């Protein structure tokens with residue numbers, strides 16, 4: 001876990017999040033769109049992702065403590081401070097709904113449309129940054145606008161080429177509404193979590209995620225039973241699970257923790273810039289995989305995204321937040 005704000009460490013976090021997100025988008029779509037006899041339950045995938053994240057965070061907390069102190073730290077920071085633990089209940093619950101909605105969206109939208117519509121997060125995070133964190137974004141607004149236009153142009157070509165191959169079982173309106181609500185939730189939960197994380201309480205990032213797991217694991221399990229209880233009772237929890245699904249679940253968990261690290265050392269807006277670059281990379285990935293030839297529009301859009309990142313960096317927000325908010329994780 002990085003504890004210093006060296007520029008190579010900051011860049012490494014953003015580059016990692018970018019790569020992680022590029023693979024994530026392709027993986028989640030592939031896991032939902034491929035033709036299989038038994039399609040896994042996305043509610044179960046969300047539940048298992050929460051379990052994996054919590055186990056990883058517990059291991060990381062354990063690594064920082066002696067075995068004797070591990071349990072007392074857990075008791076002190078999770079059980080004996082119910083009010084502090086309760087604070088993360090809101091983002092934890094919101095993330096469960098959001099993660100489920102992203103699976104619904106990935107099932108009903110082609111990869112390109114899914115990626116472009118999920119960029120609405122750029123705006124929702126900016127709006128909630130102003131409302132909740134009371135941070136002024138005037139110098140950033142133009143960069144955010146250019147970023148959005150750039151990502152949209154990148155996606156135009158791939159949307160057009162994939163529209164023809166749309167699956168008839170897909171219901172774009174369901175997909176679009178899911179992604180819209182998920183983006184509003186993403187913006188709100190991300191900023192709310194940022195506020196908690198950067199508040200005065202000396203609770204580590206990993207411990208915050210363990211606290212989130214206290215709410216997220218039971219509530220995502222309730223989600224499984226309410227939505228898919230019948231299938232689970234008949235076929236078991238791991239119905240339709242194969243290596244691709246396990247990889248998607250594991251990758252989703254690692255992605256969630258990477259988002260948390262990025263929020264801690266930078267902020268939600270920097271996180272969204274990193275994931276926008278991921279869009280270009282995953283589009284290039286699909287070019288390579290599906291013989292996609294970049295148009296002038298694509299190249300222009302990609303240029304705008306890169307330009308917007310330089311513009312945002314020059315406002316001093318992009319990387320300086322790492323140093324401003326660094327501390328022990």
Ligand code: C5P
Nearest residue numbers: 095099186190193209255256257259260
């Ligand atoms: O970028 P976006 O808002 O979509 O990413 C949020 C993702 O990060 C969710 O999957 C959420 O569960 C995860 N996350 C996490 N721990 C945090 C913050 C976010 O696992 N502390």
